[in-house]
Amino acid sequence: MPEEVPSRNPNRRTFINWFLATSAGAFLLAVLYPVSRYLVPPPAGESTAATVTLPIKPVDVKPNSGQIFKFGSRPGILIRTPAGELRAFAASCTHLNCTVQYRSDLSHIWCACHNGHFDLNGKNIAGPPPRPLDQYIVNVRGDEIVVSKSA
Amino acid sequence: MGRVGALVCLGLVVLATWPVPAAAQPPAESCVACHLEVGDDRLATPAKEFGNSVHAAKGFGCVSCHGGDANEAGMEAMDPAKGYIGKPDREQISQVCSRCHSDARFMKRYNPAMRVDQLTEYITSVHGRRLMELGDDKVATCADCHTAHAIxxxxxxxxxxxxxxxxxxxxxxxxxxxxxxxxxxxxxxxxxxxxxxxxxxxxxxxxxxxxxxxxxxxxxxATPPGISWVGNVCGQCHVVQAELFTKSAHAKIFVDLGTPGCATCHENHAVTRASDDMLGLGEGAVCAGCHALDDKGGEIAAGLRERIDLLRGEYDKAHAILLKAERAGMEVSQAEFELSGAKDALVKAQAAVHAFTVEAVKKEADAGLAIAAKGYERGVQALEDLQFRRKGLAVSVVIILALIGGLVVKIRQLERKT
Amino acid sequence: MGTLEQHYKKLWNWLDERVGLAEVEKLARKKEVPVHRHSVWYYLGGMTLFLFMIQVATGILLIFYYRPSAEEAFESVKFLMAEVEFGWLIRSIHSWAANLMIFTLFIHLFSVWLLKAYRPPREITWLSGIGLMGITMAFGFTGYLLPWNELAFFATQVGTEITGAVPVIGSFLLRVSRGGEEVTGATLTRFYGIHVAVLPLLTTFLLGLHVYLVQKHGMSMPPAIERQANPKRVMPFVPNFMLRDVVGWLTALAMLAALAAYFPAELGQKADLFAPAPIGIKPEWYFMFMFKTLKYLPAHILGIEGEVIGILGFGVGGLFLLLVPFLDRRTARGEQSHLFTWLAIATIVFMIVLTYLGYTEVVTQ
Known part of the structure; x- marks a missing residue:
């Protein structure tokens, strides 16, 4: 719609138009790229501090074994009791916050730092830990294990 | 209306019966009746206190311990012929209590989980021995700790x-x-x-x-830990330290010196929270009590402290840089999660001190140092990624500037005609 | 080439028949912008509008991840900053553009005041502008709380506390603004609703009115220029002025990107409802002059609480600002009005001095 303006140098005019169109296109890309990347959901999925979906499949947790998982920036421990039930606890020992582990030979949870023992309900049964481990709720959703803090 | 009336009646019945659980009410006894009426506190207090005791709640009465016959209304209730013993002598108290408490068959009826070895234990205690062997009746007996009536x-x-x-x-x-x-x-x-x-x-x-x-x-x-070694007491909870200590060079030396094991460094009653300051030869260090820098033990003490301090320093450094990255909005929760291994190692190294060899501590500390170094590296990496954002920004600013330049030229070109 | 133009023409006609493009084009062509030594101020309204558009765009993007509850707000913002790609950029731009927008809005307001652009027939334009200013400040106040961090929490506590000092209805206002007696998760949810639903709705109406009126009346010429006899120079809005506008906008965008990259919005620590207030809680800079004035007032003036006087004072001040076009009779009659020029300058000086004092004061308690 702009009227044809006679220019001193038609080549220069074409170049400016070309330059404008290119940089405008680049600009549009520079805006759209971050926005589209932003809209793609990140692998971590959800932001809640209260639930975490574990990168462990239920079948990979054998009876009488346990695994450490990441809950926020704190460790959690997922165990399968010899009876086959899945349970999860905060893996920070209630004594001095060391990470506890599952001892298949004892069939209960154990802290290596000061030899603290917890039973399969997370209750402190021997050694210095003063309190039971905090228990989480474990739900199995298809092939996923979802651990959440109790309300 | 009838229904409401019935409900009200029911409510009244519930209210009337509610506060009086059957067992908590001692059977109507002549002892209590008189003791409360006499008006002498020395007589009334035992009767009042007993009412709130576990024994009253289980249905026992005064005669269970004092003998006599509570069905008699007058002084005949306290007839020695009816087994009345009055206030038991101090030597007698443990016998009175153990009549029931040492009888497993009897106690089972009230509390199947309850132990019945109190008297057996008591006679091994300093209290029991003085009472029974020396006739010292000032020592503690059952009623002194458990109270006489308000048990x-x-x-x-x-x-x-x-x-x-x-x-x-x-x-x-x-x-x-x-x-x-x-x-x-x-x-x-x-x-x-x-x-x-x-x-x-x-x-x-x-x-x-x-x-x-x-x-x-x-x-x-109760005795002063007359047991073979105080570590058996402390080691009930502090298992790892006790175990390492028994295998250490100190175990034998302390026995030879006659020093009280764990309590040599940690005190007995005033056990303070153990800190790194207790280690080494500096101020507040317990090792310095026996060792100096020029003996081999002092050298080891300083070496232990050095390892622990090094690990703590490295952990703090890694933790600080990760925190900085987190505050800047970088994702470092995985790194923080892994760094907790270094904190574990620190705690383990602190326990390993009780082996009193540099190797034992070094083994734990080195593992921690490796984790801390990795955590620190991740922190540095995260902060470098922050710089990368700025490079991305530079690209977009160049694009914007180009567009601005193009527009300015275009405007000048447009206006040149006028 | 010729066929392309034919296609273009066809499309144009098709659209024109349906939406009336020719009329829009006529309007756009007709619009002219006066050119004189004060022309630069004409860009600020457009700049504020552009920044508002950025706020709308980034705000919508933020809603995708934000969760408005005391339990999850902080975590969701943390997630957005750390896990979501370019989340830090979107949030930082939203935060910086908000500040820049209020800044340009203030400059726009005072330039309009000093150039007396509110004189008849533009009184309603002024009124809607003042309304937009109020809304923008409310946007800032409610938005500040949403990350639910320590600073925001206490700033909101202090800010809402002040409404409690309003005579008669103070305690009612306090309860309504906080959604309860104290600042809690209920306040957060309430502020969120206001920030993303109520205020945008009000803005849509007022902004529509404001822009329509600017279009209807055209650009106002300062009285001093109008009085000059020499022929007036103008510039077509499309494309000359608009391209210049775009240059300004792009500059602002480049600045925003730089600010976001070098000074990303911090998150700080999660709000703890039961922690003692940290030392030196400060409101956002655009509330600082009011905050500082209230602090400087003595505890009692003529037997009335100083804070109440201050709040009433700001109330009267706001009303005065709103009614400037009706109070300034001299300008309305086409005469010079030095009084209102000096009032504008006095207000600017007052705001700058108190804001400066607010930021340089030594924190003692």
Whole structure:
């Protein structure tokens, strides 16, 4: 719609138009790229501090074994009791916050730092830990294990 | 209307019966009737206190311990012929209590889980031995700790033997300098204990499993830990340290020197929270009590401290840089999660100190140092990624500037015609 | 080439028949912008509008991840900053553009005041502008709380506390603004609703009115220029002025990107409802002059609480600002009005001095 303006140098005019169109296109890309990347959901999925979906499949947790998982920036421990039930606890020992582990030979949870023992309900049964481990709720959703803090 | 009336009636019935559980009500006894009426507190108080006791709740009466016949209304109730013994002598008290409490068959009827070895233990205690062998009737017997009449189970917060009150109960005699004078034993245990980390755990953190007097000294068999080695007491909870200590060079030397094991460094009643300052040869270091830099032990002590300090320093450094990255909005939760391994290693290294060899500590500390170094690297990486954002920004700013330049030229071109 | 133009023409006609493009084009062509030594101020309204558009765009993007509850707000913002790609950029731009927008809005306001652009027939334009200013400040106040961090929490506590000092209805206002007696998760949810639903709705109406009126009346010429006899120069809005506008906008965008990259919006620590207030809680800079004035007032003036006087004072001040076009009779009659020029300058000086004092004051308690 702009009227044809006679220019001193038609080549220069074409170049400016070309330059404008290119940089405008680049600009549009520079805006759209971050926005589209932003809209793609990140692998971590959800932001809640209260639930975490574990990168462990239920079948990979054998009876009488346990695994450490990441809950926020704190460790959690997922165990399968010899009876086959899945349970999860905060893996920070209630004594001095060391990470506890599952001892298949004892069939209960154990802290290596000061030899603290917890039973399969997370209750402190021997050694210095003063309190039971905090228990989480474990739900199995298809092939996923979802651990959440109790309300 | 009828229905409402019925409900009201039901409510009244419930209210009328509610506050009187059958067992809590002592059977109507002539003893209580008279003792309350006489108007002498010395007589009334036992009757009142007994009403709230565990024994009254289980349906026992005065005669269960004092004998006599509560069905008689007058002084005949206290006829020695009917087994009345009055106030038991101090020597007699443990016998009175153990009549039931040492009878497994009898106790089972009331509390199947309850132990029946109190008397057996008591006669091994310093209290019991002095009473029975020397006839010293000033020592503690059942009623002194459990009270005579207001006896409650130890789980009841009002009980004199509830974990929160045990220290004061023992202290009522042991902190009394006049009373202890004859025995020539110190009286500062209560005061010292109340400064300890153990009492802090019990009283402030509410951790009733943390030790109070009876957890180390035994309750009915209370003695100074006359056991073979104090580590057997401390090691009940502090297993790792006790085990390492028994295998260490110190174990034998301490016995030869006659020093009290764990308590040599950690005190007995005033056990403070162990800190790194206790280690090495600096100020507040317990090692310096025996060792100096020019002996081999001193060298080891300084070496242990150096390892621990190094690990703590590296951990703090890694933690700080990760925190900085997190505040700047970088994702470092995985790194923080992994860094907790270094903190574990620090705790393990602190326990490993009790082996008193540099190798034992080094083994734990080196693992921690490796984790801390990795954590620090991740922090540096995260902050570098932050710089990368700025490079991305530079690209977009160049694009914007180009567009602006193009527009300016375009405007000038447009306006040149006018 | 010719066929392309034919296609273009066809499309144009098709659209024109349906939406009336020719009329829009006529309007756009007709619009002219006066050119004189004060022309630069004409860009600020457009600049504010552009920044508002950025706020709308980034705000919508933020809603995708934000969760408005005391339990999850902080975590969701943390997630957005750390896990979501370019989340830090979107949030930082939203935060910086908000500040820049209020800044340009203030400059726009005072330039309009000093150039007396509110004189008849533009009184309603002024009124809607003042309304937009109020809304923008409310946007800032409610938005500040949403990350639910320590600073925001306490700033909101202090800010809402002040409404409690309003005579008669103070305690009612306090309860309504906080959604309860204290600042809690209920306040957060309430502020969120206001920030993303109520205020945008009000803005749509007022902004529509404001822009329509600017279009209807055209650009106002300062009285001093109008009085000059020499022929007036103008510039077509499309494309000359608009291209210049775009240059300004792009500059602002480049600045925003730089600010976001070098000074990303911090998150700080999660709000703890029961923690003691940290030392030196400060409101956002655009509330600082009011905050500082209230602090400087003595505890009692003529037997009335100083804070109440201050709040009433700001109320009267706001009303005065709103009614400037009706109070300034001299300008309305086409005469010079030095009084209102000096009032504008006095207001600017007052705001700058108190804001400066607010930021340089030594924190003692």
């Amino acid at each position: 409650k189970p130890p789980s009841d917060p009002r009980s004199s033997v509830h974990p929160l009150r045990v220290a004061d109960t023992c202290g009522s005699c042991h902190a009394d300098a006049k009373r202890m004078e004859a025995y020539n034993i110190p009286t500062d245990q209560l005061q010292e204990y109340k400064q300890s980390v153990h009492w802090k755990m019990v009283s402030v953190k509410g951790d009733l499993s943390a030790p109070t007097c009876n957890d180390c000294h035994g309750n009915h068999g």
